[in-house]
Amino acid sequence: MTRGPLPWREAWERALYAEAGFFRTSRPAEHFRTNVHMTAFAGAIAELVRSTGARQVVDLAAGGGELLIALDPLVDGVELTGVELAPRPDAVPASIGWQPDLPDHVDGLLIANEWLDNIPCDVVELDGEGVVREVLVDPGTGEETLGEAYDSAWLRDWWPLHEPGDRAEIGETRDAAWTDAVSRVRGTAIAIDYGHTRGDRPPFGSLRSYADGREVDVVPDGSRDVTAHVAVDSVAALTGASLIRQRDALARLGLDGTRPPLELAHSDPGAYLRGLSAAGEAGELMADGGLGDFWWLVTDTLGHGTLAT
Ligand SMILES: C[S@@+](CC[C@H](N)C(=O)[O-])C[C@H]1O[C@@H](n2cnc3c(N)ncnc32)[C@H](O)[C@@H]1O
Incomplete structure (x- = not known):
């Protein structure tokens, strides 16, 4: 496992798709x-x-x-x-x-x-001075730090950040x-x-992890899904x-989510169960x-x- 913080995009890529990555070692249906x-x-x-x-x-x-x-x-x-x-x-x-x-x-x-x-994706955050910075993550712990200033035309066009602490996935x-x-x-x-559109972007982004059917801490360590x-x-x-x-x-x-008519349960129980x-x-x-x-x-x-x- 790599030590030290990485840009989110790189940590995420490794966590899901490297040789020991989540989708290389388990099937989504699990x-x-x-x-x-x-x-x-x-x-x-x-x-x-x-x-x-x-x-x-x-x-x-x-x-x-x-x-x-x-x-x-x-x-x-x-x-x-x-x-x-x-x-x-x-x-x-x-x-x-x-x-x-x-x-x-x-x-x-x-x-x-x-x-x-x-x-x-790259993940960015607006710092206390109003500067957009790249978010770095420790792949083993999920601990985050802010990296260099990050300039992105995509961000300006599609997901402008307003308040310190606001985040986006590019x-x-x-x-x-x-x-x-x-x-x-x-x-x-x-x-x-x-997904989201310009009118309803999640202010702190939507980075999440899931494993074994439930939401877990966001950590790009290969043991869990990372999604946004x-x-x-x-x-x-x-x-x-x-x-x-x-x-x-x-x-x-x-x-059509309408339940089949109850009479069908008597006339054709098999069809009723299939319809249900x-x-x-x-x-x-x-x-x-x-x-x-x-x-x-x-x-x-x-x-x-x-x-x-
Ligand atoms: C969340 S799962 C979705 C699987 C399935 N479509 C479903 O709805 O259950 C994402 C899948 O995308 C696969 N995947 C990711 N990037 C891919 C790529 N570039 N080419 C082929 N498969 C890819 C992963 O291996 C994983 O099985």
Whole structure:
């Protein structure tokens, strides 16, 4: 383990992606429940695939392959590929491709669920003299110190700081990553993440750590996730994406959290239970204050308009 403080971006990169990093040594599903762990989510994505006529689906940051495994039986004849730094999980069938890098071209749908929030950023803070300084962190303890003055046009444009102690995560790395990904797509590109826009930036930033299903102290030591919400308006401006809340996107794809009628429990108990489970998942995926608040950044290079407002 490196001793001494590092710029946050470097410490974060090592903590998640170095040889002993968090995502190299554990699967996301061991630590948190996301959209892709619900079959209703795959059902909605299958509807999107059908309505846009996509021939290929690339899941960027595929984790344990959960989305692709659930999608496989729902989208006949569509080529499925997981792009993931971690090795192919045993559960992923041979018919699904698995590779560490994005293909040069995606003909259909590129989806990245909870990828951008794990792209490391510089972290800055306004000091008592009104100077923006880079925040440094000790990778072993999480203890922070302020480093050199930090000049950033992105900060001035997208996340100006006002009061001493105000902090920001510099979104340029996310902007660049999604711009590159979208440039490869002929069809629809969707990034899904927690985020904020200029009107509701978190004043002290949103750097967090999670492990084993709960929030823990923020320490970039490789034992836990390090994440920060995405400045989605900046990414959208660069990629020409529409910003849609997940609850609205899923409603447009036919998801409905209404419970099945009670009579069905008598006439067809199996269908009733399936309906109840689907409604429960839809409710969780579309919840206020929960997954429904996710932002979908949608770029539609062919003008399908499936998710258009
Ligand atoms: C929070 S997990 C999300 C996994 C899954 N999409 C989900 O929603 O459960 C982030 C995943 O992104 C992967 N990842 C991060 N950067 C990547 C990159 N440049 N290429 C491929 N995978 C990447 C990590 O290994 C990790 O599995």
